[in-house]
Amino acid sequence: xxxxxxxxxxxxxxxxxxxxxxxxxxxxxxxxxxxxxxxxxxxxxxxxxxxxxxxxxxxxxxxxxxxxxxxxxxxxxxxxxxxxxxxxxxxxxxxxxxxxxxxxxxxxxxxxxxxxxxxxxxxxxxxxxxxxxxxxxxxxxxxxxxxxxxxxxxxxxxxxxxxxxxxxxxxxxxxxxxxxxxxxxxxxxxxxxxxxxxxxxxxxxxxxxxxxxxxxxxxxxxxxxxxxxxxxxxxxxxxxxxxxxxxxxxxxxxxxxxxxxxxxxxxxxxxxxxxxxxxxxxxxxxxxxxxxxxxxxxxxxxxxxxxxxxxxxxxxxxxxxxxxxxxxxxxxxxxxxxxxxxxxxxxxxxxxxxxxxxxxxxxxxxxxxxxxxxxxxxxxxxxxxxxxxxxxxxxxxxxxxxxxxxxxxxxxxxxxxxxxxxxxxxxxxxxxxxxxxxxxxxxxxxxxxxxxxxxxxxxxxxxxxxxxxxxxxxxxxxxxxxxxxxxxxxxxxxxxxxxxxxxxxxxxxxxxxxxxxxxxxxxxxxxxxxxxxxxxxxxxxxxxxxxxxxxxxxxxxxxxxxxxxxxxxxxxxxxxxxxxxxxxxxxxxxxxxxxxxxxxxxxxxxxxxxxxxxxxxxxxxxxxxxxxxxxxxxxxxxxxxxxxxxxxxxxxxxxxxxxxxxxxxxxxxxxxxxxxxxxxxxxxxxxxxxxxxxxxxxxxxxxxxxxxxxxxxxxxxxxxxxxxxxxxxxxxxxxxxxxxxxxxxxxxxxxxxxxxxxxxxxxxxxxxxxxxxxxxxxxxxxxxxxxxxxxxxxxxxxxxxxxxxxxxxxxxxxxxxxxxxxxxxxxxxxxxxxxxxxxxxxxxxxxxxxxxxxxxxxxxxxxxxxxxxxxxxxxxxxxxxxxxxxxxxxxxxxxxxx
Numbered sequence: 097x098x099x100x101x102x103x104x105x106x107x108x109x110x111x112x113x114x115x116x117x118x119x120x121x122x123x124x125x126x127x128x129x130x131x132x133x134x135x136x137x138x139x140x141x142x143x144x145x146x147x148x149x150x151x152x153x154x155x156x157x158x159x160x161x162x163x164x165x166x167x168x169x170x171x172x173x174x175x176x177x178x179x180x181x182x183x184x185x186x187x188x189x190x191x192x193x194x195x196x197x198x199x200x201x202x203x204x205x206x207x208x209x210x211x212x213x214x215x216x217x218x219x220x221x222x223x224x225x226x227x228x229x230x231x232x233x234x235x236x237x238x239x240x241x242x243x244x245x246x247x248x249x250x251x252x253x254x255x256x257x258x259x260x261x262x263x264x265x266x267x268x269x270x271x272x273x274x275x276x277x278x279x280x281x282x283x284x285x286x287x288x289x290x291x292x293x294x295x296x297x298x299x300x301x302x303x304x305x306x307x308x309x310x311x312x313x314x315x316x317x318x319x320x321x322x323x324x325x326x327x328x329x330x331x332x333x334x335x336x337x338x339x340x341x342x343x344x345x346x347x348x349x350x351x352x353x354x355x356x357x358x359x360x361x362x363x364x365x366x367x368x369x370x371x372x373x374x375x376x377x378x379x380x381x382x383x384x385x386x387x388x389x390x391x392x393x394x395x396x397x398x399x400x401x402x403x404x405x406x407x408x409x410x411x412x413x414x415x416x417x418x419x420x421x422x423x424x425x426x427x428x429x430x431x432x433x434x435x436x437x438x439x440x441x442x443x444x445x446x447x448x449x450x451x452x453x454x455x456x457x458x459x460x461x462x463x464x465x466x467x468x469x470x471x472x473x474x475x476x477x478x479x480x481x482x483x484x485x486x487x488x489x490x491x492x493x494x495x496x497x498x499x500x501x502x503x504x505x506x507x508x509x510x511x512x513x514x515x516x517x518x519x520x521x522x523x524x525x526x527x528x529x530x531x532x533x534x535x536x537x538x539x540x541x542x543x544x545x546x547x548x549x550x551x552x553x554x555x556x557x558x559x560x561x562x563x564x565x566x567x568x569x570x571x572x573x574x575x576x577x578x579x580x581x582x583x584x585x586x587x588x589x590x591x592x593x594x595x596x597x598x599x600x601x602x603x604x605x606x607x608x609x610x611x612x613x614x615x616x617x618x619x620x621x622x623x624x625x626x627x628x629x630x631x632x633x634x635x636x637x638x639x640x641x642x643x644x645x646x647x648x649x650x651x652x653x654x655x656x657x658x659x660x661x662x663x664x665x666x667x668x669x670x671x672x673x674x675x676x677x678x679x680x681x682x683x684x685x686x687x688x689x690x691x692x693x694x695x696x697x698x699x700x701x702x703x704x705x706x707x708x709x710x711x712x713x714x715x716x717x718x719x720x721x722x723x724x725x726x727x728x729x730x731x732x733x734x735x736x737x738x739x740x741x742x743x744x745x746x747x748x749x750x751x752x753x754x755x756x757x758x759x760x761x762x763x764x765x766x767x768x769x770x771x772x773x774x775x776x777x778x779x780x781x782x783x784x785x786x787x788x789x790x791x792x793x794x795x796x797x798x799x800x801x802x803x804x805x806x807x808x809x810x811x812x813x814x815x816x817x818x819x820x821x822x823x824x825x826x827x828x829x830x831x832x833x834x835x836x837x838x839x840x841x842x843x844x845x846x847x848x849x850x851x852x853x854x855x856x857x858x859x860x861x862x863x864x865x866x867x868x869x870x871x872x873x874x875x876x877x878x879x880x881x882x883x884x885x886x887x888x889x890x891x892x893x894x895x896x897x898x899x900x901x902x903x904x905x906x907x908x909x910x911x912x913x914x915x916x917x918x919x920x921x922x923x924x925x926x927x928x929x930x931x932x933x934x935x936x937x938x939x940x941x942x943x944x945x946x947x948x949x950x951x952x953x954x955x956x957x958x959x960x961x962x963x964x965x966x967x968x969x970x971x972x973x974x975x976x977x978x979x980x981x982x983x984x985x986x987x988x989x990x991x992x993x994x
Contacts, residue, residue, distance in 0.1 A: 236270030257319030353377025354895020364551025412468020732763025861989025
């Protein structure tokens with residue numbers, strides 16, 4: 097399968113493009129500007145007839161541009177990145193530069209380039225102007241004010257108002273984004289950093305963080321009054337205030353949990369991600385769209401690798417853009433627009449594509465000018481290291497629109513006009529807000545107001561009264577009290593254990609309260625509660641999320657984890673994958689229902705003891721169909737002859753439910769000889785259910801197509817015309833070479849897209865996913881089953897549509913997430929290793945996940961060389977080995993994963 101996710105964090109490359117390409121003569125707007133090697137690429141398309149995109153500047157005027165801001169005089173200030181993972185031997189400057197690009201003759205093209213700052217800053221990501229015109233640079237290790245008091249176009253000084261200390265060295269593990277509100281605060285977004293300890297130091301203030309993932313802090317413009325504002329992000333690269341005073345963020349997704357997110361940020365908001373629980377985003381303690389109590393959902397899903405945000409009300413665009421938010425989307429070569437709408441449950445917005453470019457259109461940041469036009473920085477290439485190319489585009493109305501047809505640009509620091517909901521939040525944030533008002537919000541239905549209330553109630557004067565709410569009659573107040581206590585302890589891990597006060601909540605009638613109590617017990621590593629955790633599963637309702645959190649809590653409550661947490665070690669004993677022994681321990685509890693046992697079985701993995709095999713054989717005869725299904729799937733992982741015999745028995749029994757027979761056939765995928773024992777299935781009387789079981793078997797027999805008995809059994813089915821999927825699969829299995837060469841089959845990506853745009857059987861697609869035919873599950877897992885070297889795909893359907901899923905299947909090397917960028921390493925001993933995740937490294941060592949599924953920590957001093965591979969670890973050519981119907985089924989299954 098493909099590496100399904102890509103991020104703004106970028107892609108590594110083996111070589112550097114020359115830093116100075118010749119600026120060629122102007123060409124028509126119908127063609128992309130003639131940067132070397134890109135002459136024939138189509139120009140980006142603007143999906144609004146009133147707007148036009150024109151080139152403002154390009155290499156050599158600017159290279160690898162990232163953040164950007166426009167001053168009151170219309171000058172474009174842009175970060176020219178030179179320290180963003182430069183390749184070996186990079187010829188550019190040793191520090192980042194901030195350049196000023198000016199249009200002095202009014203032709204909307206930069207004709208004057210000067211350097212505003214050089215020789216000081218590294219890993220600069222974003223720029224933002226303060227009301228007094230001071231430019232602030234947001235970089236990995238802090239925020240720096242760069243005043244130009246004499247207006248000579250040069251920074252007078254570099255005043256580091258906030259400094260960040262951390263062991264992390266990765267480019268995106270520090271500060272990424274910034275926004276200044278007319279409330280007088282500077283808001284800073286920090287990226288995920290694998291759970292390392294962080295120290296923020298400002299003017300007479302400091303803030304410590306550990307294990308949170310990304311978060312947003314704020315301070316005064318001189319660096320004073322540092323405070324934690326919101327948490328639970330991966331990489332919030334874009335921050336923006338709208339005219340109602342609402343703060344927005346664009347957040348990149350962790351490697352296996354999509355989609356990327358457009359978020360409204362509220363004080364006290366928890367958006368779900370925690371670095372301590374691994375990078376995948378799939379640990380039970382991690383939420384992505386309000387799927388854990390106390391966390392907030394996203395407003396909209398955004399394309400892969402979102403960058404900067406822009407309030408369209410600061411432009412002179414048509415009035416149809418009123419209150420829209422524009423987002424630069426790096427990996428999808430596009431700019432998207434969103435129109436937030438208020439619903440009963442909060443804000444929502446639909447995604448529309450405003451600009452769509454080719455593979456070498458890589459938008460990063462948007463900035464509005466005083467005249468209402470918009471400038472857009474373009475990284476150009478997909479290569480992650482500095483590569484020597486860059487462009488700045490200008491988006492503006494084609495002709496001057498009448499005043500009633502265009503937006504009147506809102507000044508950046510115009511007074512906010514809060515909507516009713518923002519007014520409610522402001523009232524709760526007021527220092528005079530009463531405990532009663534805060535308690536009402538804490539027990540209300542609005543998650544955003546609950547977050548604000550918990551933020552305020554976490555203040556020390558309220559702590560005693562919050563403790564009493566743990567015994568409140570209203571379940572929402574009990575839940576809110578736990579949420580408040582978690583927020584109060586968050587940045588200083590570990591939380592204060594609640595012990596006896598928390599124990600009754602583990603058996604609370606409300607499922608969300610039980611989940612929150614488990615989370616609190618695990619995060620505080622309160623070992624006294626371990627014997628009492630099972631109470632959470634003995635009271636209905638019990639959903640899959642509760643079961644997952646229960647298992648994760650059991651895994652966390654150990655003396656070793658207690659010690660590691662006290663030492664503030666990042667991800668010391670916590671992994672994305674749950675230990676099978678924990679699930680086995682839970683399965684011993686006979687008091688739990690059959691449905692709960694069914695939810696536990698996937699986490700058991702391959703049965704490794706006689707006792708586990710005995711249990712599974714017994715469960716195959718259970719009266720609970722969900723439990724039987726999961727037992728069958730687990731038996732398929734066993735090499736024991738008894739397991740094989742039990743699966744064959746179910747598969748051949750026409751009295752068994754069709755779905756279970758299919759599961760038994762699929763579970764025998766890794767047992768070729770057992771598949772031959774199932775050939776009688778192909779001779780059974782034809783019916784819809786028999787055909788479904790036969791189809792599952794026929795596809796698995798493809799690896800045995802050379803067997804005479806297989807050919808003999810398939811021949812009669814090849815002559816039938818219905819169902820079509822069975823007939824085509826039979827023909828393909830009998831002669832894959834002839835079938836794959838059929839001229840009626842799709843011959844290119846466009847034809848495949850048309851042929852598979854709809855339809856498919858998700859249940860059959862699951863069997864394909866877990867079969868040797870596609871080998872998907874060797875690298876990828878779904879719902880705790882499968883391999884782990886590739887992204888976990890349990891939620892892939894929520895972030896990728898069918899067209900993108902298909903492209904990932906047909907072209908696995910086209911877009912590879914940096915999380916799954918393949919690396920080849922040669923040790924000085926001569927040993928060669930291939931794997932992923934090499935870029936997470938310290939100055940002396942690097943962790944790597946090898947192609948065989950194992951993990952290794954490498955000392956850099958022991959390496960002869962290392963570099964990226966040109967292709968994905970996933971092999972090309974799946975489309976030549978399967979039928980069109982099989983691709984449809986596979987896509988239907990992947991689409992269903994949400």
